[in-house]
Amino acid sequence: xxxxxxxxxxxxxxxxxxxxxxxxxxxxxxxxxxxxxxxxxxxxxxxxxxxxxxxxxxxxxxxxxxxxxxxxxxxxxxxxxxxxxxxxxxxxxxxxxxxxxxxxxxxxxxxxxxxxxxxxxxxxxxxxxxxxxxxxxxxxxxxxxxxxxxxxxxxxxxxxxxxxxxxxxxxxxxxxxxxxxxxxxxxxxxxxxxxxxxxxxxxxxxxxxxxxxxxxxxxxxxxxxxxxxxxxxxxxxxxxxxxxxxxxxxxxxxxxxxxxxxxxxxxxxxxxxxxxxxxxxxxxxxxxxxxxxxxxxxxxxxxxxxxxxxxxxxxxxxxxxxxxxxxxxxxxxxxxxxxxxxxxxxxxxxxxxxxxxxxxxxxxxxxxxxxxxxxxxxxxxxxxxxxxxxxxxxxxxxxxxxxxxxxxxxxxxxxxxxxxxxxxxxxxxxxxxxxxxxxxxxxxxxxxxxxxxxxxxxxxxxxxxxxxxxxxxxxxxxxxxxxxxxxxxxxxxxxxxxxxxxxxxxxxxxxxxxxxxxxxxxxxxxxxxxxxxxxxxxxxxxxxxxxxxxxxxxxxxxxxxxxxxxxxxxxxxxxxxxxxxxxxxxxxxxxxxxxxx
Amino acid sequence: xxxxxxxxxxxxxxxxxxxxxxxxxxxxxxxxxxxxxxxxxxxxxxxxxxxxxxxxxxxxxxxxxxxxxxxxxxxxxxxxxxxxxxxxxxxxxxxxxxxxxxxxxxxxxxxxxxxxxxxxxxxxxxxxxxxxxxxxxxxxxxxxxxxxxxxxxxxxxxxxxxxxxxxxxxxxxxxxxxxxxxxxxxxxxxxxxxxxxxxxxxxxxxxxxxxxxxxxxxxxxxxxxxxxxxxxxxxxxxxxxxxxxxxxxxxxxxxxxxxxxxxxxxxxxxxxxxxxxxxxxxxxxxxxxxxxxxxxxxxxxxxxxxxxxxxxxxxxxxxxxxxxxxxxxxxxxxxxxxxxxxxxxxxxxxxxxxx
Numbered sequence: 001x002x003x004x005x006x007x008x009x010x011x012x013x014x015x016x017x018x019x020x021x022x023x024x025x026x027x028x029x030x031x032x033x034x035x036x037x038x039x040x041x042x043x044x045x046x047x048x049x050x051x052x053x054x055x056x057x058x059x060x061x062x063x064x065x066x067x068x069x070x071x072x073x074x075x076x077x078x079x080x081x082x083x084x085x086x087x088x089x090x091x092x093x094x095x096x097x098x099x100x101x102x103x104x105x106x107x108x109x110x111x112x113x114x115x116x117x118x119x120x121x122x123x124x125x126x127x128x129x130x131x132x133x134x135x136x137x138x139x140x141x142x143x144x145x146x147x148x149x150x151x152x153x154x155x156x157x158x159x160x161x162x163x164x165x166x167x168x169x170x171x172x173x174x175x176x177x178x179x180x181x182x183x184x185x186x187x188x189x190x191x192x193x194x195x196x197x198x199x200x201x202x203x204x205x206x207x208x209x210x211x212x213x214x215x216x217x218x219x220x221x222x223x224x225x226x227x228x229x230x231x232x233x234x235x236x237x238x239x240x241x242x243x244x245x246x247x248x249x250x251x252x253x254x255x256x257x258x259x260x261x262x263x264x265x266x267x268x269x270x271x272x273x274x275x276x277x278x279x280x281x282x283x284x285x286x287x288x289x290x291x292x293x294x295x296x297x298x299x300x301x302x303x304x305x306x307x308x309x310x311x312x313x314x315x316x317x318x319x320x321x322x323x324x325x326x327x328x329x330x331x332x333x334x335x336x337x338x339x340x341x342x343x344x345x346x347x348x349x350x351x352x353x354x355x356x357x358x359x360x361x362x363x364x365x366x367x368x369x370x371x372x373x374x375x376x377x378x379x380x381x382x383x384x385x386x387x388x389x390x391x392x393x394x395x396x397x398x399x400x401x402x403x404x405x406x407x408x409x410x411x412x413x414x415x416x417x418x419x420x421x422x423x424x425x426x427x428x429x430x431x432x433x434x435x436x437x438x439x440x441x442x443x444x445x446x447x448x449x450x451x452x453x454x455x456x457x458x459x460x461x462x463x464x465x466x467x468x469x470x471x472x473x474x475x476x477x478x479x480x481x482x483x484x485x486x487x488x489x490x491x492x493x494x495x496x497x498x499x500x501x502x503x504x505x506x507x508x509x510x511x512x513x514x515x516x517x518x519x520x521x522x523x524x525x526x527x528x529x530x531x532x533x534x535x536x537x538x539x540x541x542x543x544x545x546x547x548x549x550x551x552x553x554x555x556x557x558x559x560x561x562x563x564x565x566x567x568x569x570x571x572x573x574x575x576x577x578x579x580x581x582x583x584x585x586x587x588x589x590x591x592x593x594x595x596x597x
Numbered sequence: 598x599x600x601x602x603x604x605x606x607x608x609x610x611x612x613x614x615x616x617x618x619x620x621x622x623x624x625x626x627x628x629x630x631x632x633x634x635x636x637x638x639x640x641x642x643x644x645x646x647x648x649x650x651x652x653x654x655x656x657x658x659x660x661x662x663x664x665x666x667x668x669x670x671x672x673x674x675x676x677x678x679x680x681x682x683x684x685x686x687x688x689x690x691x692x693x694x695x696x697x698x699x700x701x702x703x704x705x706x707x708x709x710x711x712x713x714x715x716x717x718x719x720x721x722x723x724x725x726x727x728x729x730x731x732x733x734x735x736x737x738x739x740x741x742x743x744x745x746x747x748x749x750x751x752x753x754x755x756x757x758x759x760x761x762x763x764x765x766x767x768x769x770x771x772x773x774x775x776x777x778x779x780x781x782x783x784x785x786x787x788x789x790x791x792x793x794x795x796x797x798x799x800x801x802x803x804x805x806x807x808x809x810x811x812x813x814x815x816x817x818x819x820x821x822x823x824x825x826x827x828x829x830x831x832x833x834x835x836x837x838x839x840x841x842x843x844x845x846x847x848x849x850x851x852x853x854x855x856x857x858x859x860x861x862x863x864x865x866x867x868x869x870x871x872x873x874x875x876x877x878x879x880x881x882x883x884x885x886x887x888x889x890x891x892x893x894x895x896x897x898x899x900x901x902x903x904x905x906x907x908x909x910x911x912x913x914x915x916x917x918x919x920x921x922x923x924x925x926x927x928x929x930x931x932x933x934x935x936x937x938x939x940x941x942x943x944x945x946x947x948x949x950x951x952x
Contacts, residue, residue, distance in 0.1 A: 074603075171836070382641075383670060
């Protein structure tokens with residue numbers, strides 16, 4: 001660990017720089033900026049796979065009877081003659097959910113931006129432990145590889161839904177995917193959780209200990225607040241999922257009965273006695289619900305930062321924003337039961353969870369109004385990052401509002417597990433978090449790669465994506481209210497739902513267009529890395545510390561001393577200054593008052 | 598071989614998009630060197646913001662007009678159904694208002710305050726009154742919704758067993774449903790999957806020694822007398838299932854190893870529901886869709902689809918394996934007389950066993 005100690009001493013730093021080999025620089029790197037890029041590229045690859053899966057099952061829903069050469073090509077034995085198998089349909093939705101929630105929106109989003117921005121924005125030379133940070137990435141990489149390997153096992157990948165409720169996930173005779181596929185799923189997730197915990201501990205320790213002189217907690221950019229609180233939620237809730245996964249492995253492989261009892265399947269009675277699947281649901285959702293905030297809070301942080309910068313205005317209600325992040329974080333750990341209103345748990349418990357769940361709407365509303373007020377009377381620079389941020393607020397509101405219905409136990413009875421739920425969570429945490437991620441990539445690309453993304457491609461990417469996102473998920477609310485259950489391989493066994501078939505075709509067409517448009521983004525992302533316009537030091541004229549570093553990355557971030565901080569991170573268009581932004585490392589002028597935020 | 602060709606075609610399509618983007622990219626060289634938004638970009642995207650606001654409104658209106666008038670939403674067939682529908686309508690109205698206003702503000706501000714060179718933004722960092730207002734208003738609105746919701750919820754979930762509800766067991770297995778009635782004593786006999794004896798046709802694992810079990814009736818169609826409260830006791834023999842009866846606004850999971858319950862009172866018979874004007878429209882629409890589809894099927898040499906007639910359904914709504922998408926049971930709501938006549942035809946458990 002001597003290399004790590006060196007990074008705090010900038011004189012020894014040059015020497016260290018020369019010792020880097022290709023392997024230590026690009027593969028087993030301990031530099032947070034390189035690790036961030038590794039997270040981003042791995043997350044992007046997983047994202048492409050997850051999106052392709054969703055397009056396949058969308059085509060199946062829209063045209064259930066028709067053989068499809070694409071299925072035949074990509075699914076092989078699972079689509080004989082181009083007709084998709086019912087088991088692989090369930091596997092596709094399961095793996096799509098797992099990949100998007102954990103591998104893209106948890107690791108890809110939080111892993112990328114926490115790593116990139118925490119040291120740069122708080123004024124630190126690196127993470128508290130560069131080594132743990134490297135281990136965290138490589139565990140994530142291993143878990144991604146295992147998840148992908150699970151796609152190729154004989155009896156098929158895990159297919160019990162991303163929530164893997166037992167007994168379906170526990171019994172290989174209940175479903176082909178519950179054999180080797182599920183074992184690999186569980187192993188992959190256990191490693192993923194270890195990775196996530198190492199990352200989170202590192203983020204928390206770094207934010208608490210390594211802030212530069214003058215960087216008090218109330219001068220931190222909201223990005224850092226979001227990453228910090230996200231990491232704490234992760235530390236509190238991910239271990240519970242790990243224990244659920246371990247107990248499920250015990251039930252599957254060692255004959256224990258934590259989640260199983262009284263089962264008769266395929267003509268025989270199993271020995272399990274006294275366990276309860278409802279216990280698994282509690283353990284799963286104790287992580288599962290905070291998980292959606294683990295996904296959305298970093299996106300909120302990024303969006304807050306980008307909106308302030310591009311509106312050339314301070315974020316409105318800085319303290320209220322922090323308070324609402326804390327309130328959401330606290331509430332997120334006591335609302336998991338709203339996924340279980342009709343699981344058979346005591347109805348009184350349902351009442352309690354309805355109460356706590358609807359309370360989350362309050363801090364969420366505060367955030368939405370604060371974002372809207374932030375752009376009010378701004379001087380809005382319509383960079384692609386800003387468009388995605390505005391898009392984020394739009395989908396967050398649209399998706400969040402229907403939470404009022406799903407969080408209400410009485411209303412949940414009739415829309416539970418229908419397409420209404422799919423529409424809700426895709427808008428509020430899927431699309432929104434993706435927008436947050438895109439916004440972050442467009443905004444910090446110059447910092448990551450030293451070059452600019454092409455803005456015109458960014459505009460095309462945003463506008464088509466935005467239209468398709470609404471085109472896919474808005475009508476979905478209505479087919480859900482008509483009672484159409486999710487995870488149905490085909491709806492043709494229910495004439496009752498025949499009048500929804502056309503809507504499903506419309507949705508799929510929007511999805512296919514929206515998916516294809518991402519090629520534009522991928523082109524922009526990869527070609528700009530080599531051919532993009534060289535970036536200036538501070539292209540967006542922002543106030544935070546990362547823009548005081550040189551474009552070329554060096555281990556230790558600042559060649560000289562770490563800058564000191566004299567003000568909060570939102571001094572945009574402050575009266576009394578000639579320019580419309582005052583970086584955090586600029587001392588207060590004589591007589592200038594620091595805002596009592 | 599087709600597989601390989603298809604993959605090649607897909608790759609070529611991706612490359613084609615890629616190349617088109619590249620041409621677009623290269624064509625821009627010289628037009629604008631800056632990758633940071635200019636005033637022109639701000640203006641264009643400002644207008645697009647207003648266009649997008651219009652798109653959101655249009656898709657909302659289209660969805661409500663084309664998809665919103667779902668008979669399933671307005672025609673509930675249980676006593677508590679209108680309560681849920683009412684609460685749903687209130688919530689939807691509220692959401693609609695908030696959605697319309699906030700999306701307007703967001704996109705309009707984005708358009709109105711689009712950047713111009715030399716303009717300076719207002720330094721406005723905090724205002725306690727505003728924060729107070731938009732904390733308190735949601736608090737009040739949500740308090741109302743929570744209270745209304747909780748009263749509705751506890752009214753639905755607490756079935757009073759003193760009212761002598763009809764007791765019916767819903768029994769789930771991969772991938773079908775069974776119903777079990779308590780017989781003349783309206784009491785279900787004890788049961789456990791360990792007692793299942795397929796050879797003796799004891800498929801639900803009833804305790805053959807239990808006197809209450811003797812007159813139990815097991816059916817694969819669910820008949821309910823109109824106007825009588827029914828209390829469902831749910832069991833599953835293998836994995837989780839969910840008994841979803843959308844028309845009755847009823848749903849409860851079936852969990853192996855425990856008995857869950859849900860109660861409601863059906864208020865409209867199947868025959869009456871078929872005469873409901875909304876339902877007649879819906880069914881006519883569905884049948885015209887089916888006729889179109891049949892034409893295509895016949896052209897391919899397959900059988901035409903059957904004509905659809907409305908029936909209540911119990912459908913599985915918790916992922917349960919391969920045939921999850923086809924796990925259903927017909928529900929027939931009828932008059933007490935019709936129900937009694939049907940019940941008389943059913944075999945009691947003790948007579949259905951094979952010795």
